[in-house]
Amino acid sequence: MTFVKYGSILLITFVLFAGIAIPLSPSPQNWLQFPVIPGLEEKARNILYHVPIAWTTVVAFLVSTFYGFRYLKTRNIDYDIKSVSSAGLGFMFCFLATVTGALWAKFNWGSFWNWDPRETSIFVLLLIYGAYFALRSALETEEKRATLSAVYSMIAGITVPFFIFVMPRIMSGLHPGAKGDAEGSGPVVQMKMSPNMLVLFLLGLLGFTLLYVWLLNLRVRIARIEYERSIHHD
Amino acid sequence: MSQFSSTYALIRKDVHSELRTRYALNALLMFVVTAVATILFALRSDQPTSSVLSGLYWVVVFFTAMSGLSRTFVSEEERGTTMTLQLIASPSTVYFAKLLFNTALTFSMTIAVTILYMTVFSNSFVIKTFSIFAGTVILGSLGFAAASTIIAAIVAKANTRGTLYPVLSFPILIVLLMTVMGATTKALDGEEFATALPDFQILIGYFLAMTGGSYLLFEYVWKD
Amino acid sequence: MNSMTLTVDKVAKEFNRRSIFRDVSFSLSQGQSLAITGRNGSGKSTLIKVIAGLLSATRGTVAYTVDGNSLNVEDLRYHIGLVSPYLQLYDEFSGSENLELLSKIRSDLGSDSKRIQEVLEAVGLWERRSDYVRTYSSGMKQRLKYAFAVLHRPSLLLLDEPTSNLDQNGITMVAQVVAEQNRSGILIVATNDADEAAWCSSSIELGLP
Numbered sequence: 092m093t094f095v096k097y098g099s100i101l102l103i104t105f106v107l108f109a110g111i112a113i114p115l116s117p118s119p120q121n122w123l124q125f126p127v128i129p130g131l132e133e134k135a136r137n138i139l140y141h142v143p144i145a146w147t148t149v150v151a152f153l154v155s156t157f158y159g160f161r162y163l164k165t166r167n168i169d170y171d172i173k174s175v176s177s178a179g180l181g182f183m184f185c186f187l188a189t190v191t192g193a194l195w196a197k198f199n200w201g202s203f204w205n206w207d208p209r210e211t212s213i214f215v216l217l218l219i220y221g222a223y224f225a226l227r228s229a230l231e232t233e234e235k236r237a238t239l240s241a242v243y244s245m246i247a248g249i250t251v252p253f254f255i256f257v258m259p260r261i262m263s264g265l266h267p268g269a270k271g272d273a274e275g276s277g278p279v280v281q282m283k284m285s286p287n288m289l290v291l292f293l294l295g296l297l298g299f300t301l302l303y304v305w306l307l308n309l310r311v312r313i314a315r316i317e318y319e320r321s322i323h324h325d
Numbered sequence: 326m327s328q329f330s331s332t333y334a335l336i337r338k339d340v341h342s343e344l345r346t347r348y349a350l351n352a353l354l355m356f357v358v359t360a361v362a363t364i365l366f367a368l369r370s371d372q373p374t375s376s377v378l379s380g381l382y383w384v385v386v387f388f389t390a391m392s393g394l395s396r397t398f399v400s401e402e403e404r405g406t407t408m409t410l411q412l413i414a415s416p417s418t419v420y421f422a423k424l425l426f427n428t429a430l431t432f433s434m435t436i437a438v439t440i441l442y443m444t445v446f447s448n449s450f451v452i453k454t455f456s457i458f459a460g461t462v463i464l465g466s467l468g469f470a471a472a473s474t475i476i477a478a479i480v481a482k483a484n485t486r487g488t489l490y491p492v493l494s495f496p497i498l499i500v501l502l503m504t505v506m507g508a509t510t511k512a513l514d515g516e517e518f519a520t521a522l523p524d525f526q527i528l529i530g531y532f533l534a535m536t537g538g539s540y541l542l543f544e545y546v547w548k549d
Numbered sequence: 550m551n552s553m554t555l556t557v558d559k560v561a562k563e564f565n566r567r568s569i570f571r572d573v574s575f576s577l578s579q580g581q582s583l584a585i586t587g588r589n590g591s592g593k594s595t596l597i598k599v600i601a602g603l604l605s606a607t608r609g610t611v612a613y614t615v616d617g618n619s620l621n622v623e624d625l626r627y628h629i630g631l632v633s634p635y636l637q638l639y640d641e642f643s644g645s646e647n648l649e650l651l652s653k654i655r656s657d658l659g660s661d662s663k664r665i666q667e668v669l670e671a672v673g674l675w676e677r678r679s680d681y682v683r684t685y686s687s688g689m690k691q692r693l694k695y696a697f698a699v700l701h702r703p704s705l706l707l708l709d710e711p712t713s714n715l716d717q718n719g720i721t722m723v724a725q726v727v728a729e730q731n732r733s734g735i736l737i738v739a740t741n742d743a744d745e746a747a748w749c750s751s752s753i754e755l756g757l758p
Contacts, residue, residue, distance in 0.1 A: 163545055166607075211499075218496040225492050229483040232565045235549075239479050242542045246475055246497060249538045253500040253531065322566055327656035334653035338639075341650075345641045405637035411603050412636070413626050413655040549604050 096305045102298030106291055110139040119285060126285045137195045139292055143299040145188040148216065151181030151303060156248045159241030171237035172318065175227070176310035178244070180303060182220040189213055209266045212254040219247045331414055335422035339397065340429075348400060353393040353434055360385045361441050378442070378450050379509035383502055385438050386469070390431060391491040394473040397423045398481035407481075416544040420474070424536065427477075428470035435462045453515030457508060460521065464528035465505040471532050472497045475539035478546045501531055553615050553628060553704035554578040555600070555735055560609035562595055569595050570755050573609070579704075582736035583753065584746035591756025593739035594633065597709045600737065601631050615704065626655055630703035632694045634710055640683040644674050644693050647682060648700055657701045668696040672722055687714040695726055704734040711738055711745055724748070 115133065116124040128135050158174035161167075192213065193203040204210060226243055230236040343350055364381050373381070401407045410419055439462070442450045452458045476494045480486050508524040554576065561571035569592035577583055585593050598604040600611055602625050613620040615628060638647045645665055652660035669675045672692040682690065691714045698706060711727075712720050727748045730736040738749055746752055 163542075211503075215496050215499050218499075222493045222496055225489060226479070226483065229485045229489055231484065234564070235482060238545050239482060242475075242545055243479060243493065245542060246472075246535075246538060249534050250497055250500050250531075252534075253527065331654050331656045334650060334656070338650045338654065342639065342641055404640065405635060406639060408598075408603060408633070408636045409638065409651070410654070412601065412629070412631055413651055415623055415626075418654075549598075 092305065092308055095301050099298050099301035099305050102294050103302060106139055106295040106298055109291055110136050125288055131199065134195060134198055137191060139295045141188065141191040141195060143295040144184050144191060145213065146296055147299045147303045148181055148184040148188050150300060151177050151184055152216065155181060156244045159244045162237055162241050168233065168237060172314045173311055174241060176314055177307055178220060178223055179310065180306055185213065185216050185220060189217060207266055215254065328415070328418060331418045332422045335414060335418060336426055339422065339426045349393040349396045349430060353389055354437065356389045356392050357385060357434065357437050357441065360388060361445065365445055372449055375513035376510045378446060379506050379513060382438060382442060382509060383506050386435055387498065387502060389434055390469060390473055391494060394427050394430060395477040395480050395486060395490045397427055398477045399486055402481040411548065416547045417540065419547060420540060420543040424470060424474045427474045428467055431466040431470045435466055450513070452512055454512045454518060456518045457521040458512035460525055461505050461508040461512060464525060464532065465501065468501045468528055468532045468535065469498070471535040471539060472501065475543065478543065482546065504528055552579045553613065553735055555705060556612045557600065558610050560599060560606045560611060562592065562599060562604070563607045575753060577735045579734065580731065581751070582731055582749035583751050584749035585737065585739040585753055585755060586741060586746055587755035593755060594635065594709050596755065597633065597707050597737070597739050601629055601707055627657060627701065628704045630698035630706045632698045632708045632711060634713060636694065638682055638690070638693055638697060641681065643679045643681055645669060645678040647693065648696060651697060652700060655701065660700050664700065668700050672696045688716060688719055691715055692719060692722065695723065699726060706730045706734060707737050709739045711740060
């Protein structure tokens with residue numbers, strides 16, 4: 092975990108500084124220059140933070156659902172602790188992805204919110220997290236809370252493929268990869284980045300993922316201690 | 326075979342019970358009338374576009390469903406008959422019986438809303454491509470019932486049922502709502518049947534995925 | 550009549566981290582009966598639910614055999630009858646309608662209208678068979694629960710608080726059901742009443758420190 096902790100701090104710091112400091116150039120000569128992407132210009136730098144955060148949101152949701160599934164199979168409450176800890180982090184990253192996305196949208200597309208398919212998807216993910224925590228607080232016994240919230244996150248998970256694969260194809264959107272985008276309508280955004288930007292982008296993905304792993308580990312450890320203490324207080 | 330006859334018997338019980346008590350039916354009907362009347366007041370003499378009308382159509386269906394479909398499980402829970410059913414029927418029997426009952430309720434609700442809309446918006450709510458409309462209403466009702474049945478089973482076990490039901494259902498139903506709204510607009514605009522095929526594929530996929538997932542997960546919700 | 554055995558092995562149930570009971574073990578076969586006693590909150594009803602397959606045990610196993618073959622939980626419903634304060638019947642149907650529709654949901658072909666008449670007469674509700682259950686008194690509802698519990702001639706009959714709401718006449722009716730079950734199957738009674746516990750050939754007490 093020490094490696095994960097310092098790794099994430101190091102990577103995110105590096106990406107943050109490098110992403111801001113490297114100058115743009117219409118025709119990049121060396122590794123210390125980014126190309127100018129028409130229409131994005133300086134705003135393109137946000138891809139190094141916004142996309143990794145959105146990615147982490149999805150990872151957190153999948154991890155939460157996976158541990159919910161493990162709970163249903165084993166009835167071991169520790170899996171529920173992991174599941175809810177990951178959902179809490181997912182909620183935080185989801186919020187950050189929404190904010191970074193809305194800011195970027197404001198300066199690129201003119202308004203904070205446009206109901207583009209991906210914006211709709213992240214909005215739905217926020218709602219799912221909200222509903223998940225509302226459900227948990229409405230259930231009194233621990234076993235029921237763990238079981239029903241696991242079932243709910245799996246039912247919500249069933250709708251995720253519809254958002255990733257289906258909606259971008261039927262709705263026109265502004266994000267790359269949406270219907271009407273010249274590069275086709277694949278679910279995965281085509282990588283058109285220059286090699287040095289791509290390296291930085293991948294380092295950002297790794298950094299934010301490691302940050303998530305570290306935070307999840309912390310949260311799970313705290314939740315376990317609280318759980319132990321609440322047993323002894325009974 | 327016994328699974329089939331059990332499911333059939335449970336649906337018959339629910340239908341008879343509903344006809345006798347009118348727990349859901351009257352409330353649903355009144356809700357439809359109230360919601361449509363409110364929309365009429367808001368629009369007054371405006372001529373709404375087809376996309377506004379199809380949006381409002383499914384808004385009425387959504388909120389009506391949210392006011393009534395949870396009853397299938399909540400009423401069993403409130404009367405203490407959940408345990409009786411657990412004792413005599415397998416979880417899959419209960420799930421499919423409640424799913425079919427909710428499908429029938431949703432479908433009759435959409436028919437009621439359709440008739441009302443055709444009467445009060447006789448100029449603007451004209452179904453030009455009937456095949457698209459029929460397909461959307463049938464497949465939409467199936468998907469609606471599939472999602473709201475499993476959520477109703479979850480909500481019946483919680484202690485703030487009334488408010489929780491729409492909160493839990495909405496995120497699950499958004500994909501469905503967006504698709505049926507789009508397809509209904511196509512039916513009102515008189516587009517070719519083929520243009521709605523992608524929508525129908527989504528609706529069928531949604532229904533199958535939701536039913537399959539619910540079937541596998543229902544036992545965890547149903548058994549204490 | 551099927552010959553049934555029931556084996557409860559080191560069963561424990563926890564609820565919200567609180568242990569309700571643990572290490573409960575016993576086994577019963579045809580013609581044997583067991584009284585479960587214990588103070589309020591000792592988990593008698595919970596143990597009955599675990600045996601009936603309505604709740605899963607946190608630890609331990611409950612196993613059933615019928616005619617020497619082990620029985621899976623799916624088929625348990627044909628062999629088990631339960632009377633419990635938690636188990637309700639449908640208010641908006643009459644007594645005979647309740648028995649009819651519940652046996653259809655169980656897809657139990659043996660419970661025809663003749664059998665329904667037989668059990669309704671046995672519990673003294675035949676005269677009131679067409680009245681809605683919502684018009685029944687609590688004692689009559691308890692009698693109807695007995696009719697429902699024995700309708701399909703279960704090999705395993707579970708009674709939780711068997712005589713609640715019943716008058717003297719009703720208690721005599723229960724004693725007859727108990728005597729019948731003691732001849733033909735397994736009987737388990739959860740009670741705090743010494744007279745009721747005396748119906749059974751053995752007993753266990755829950756909640757002992």
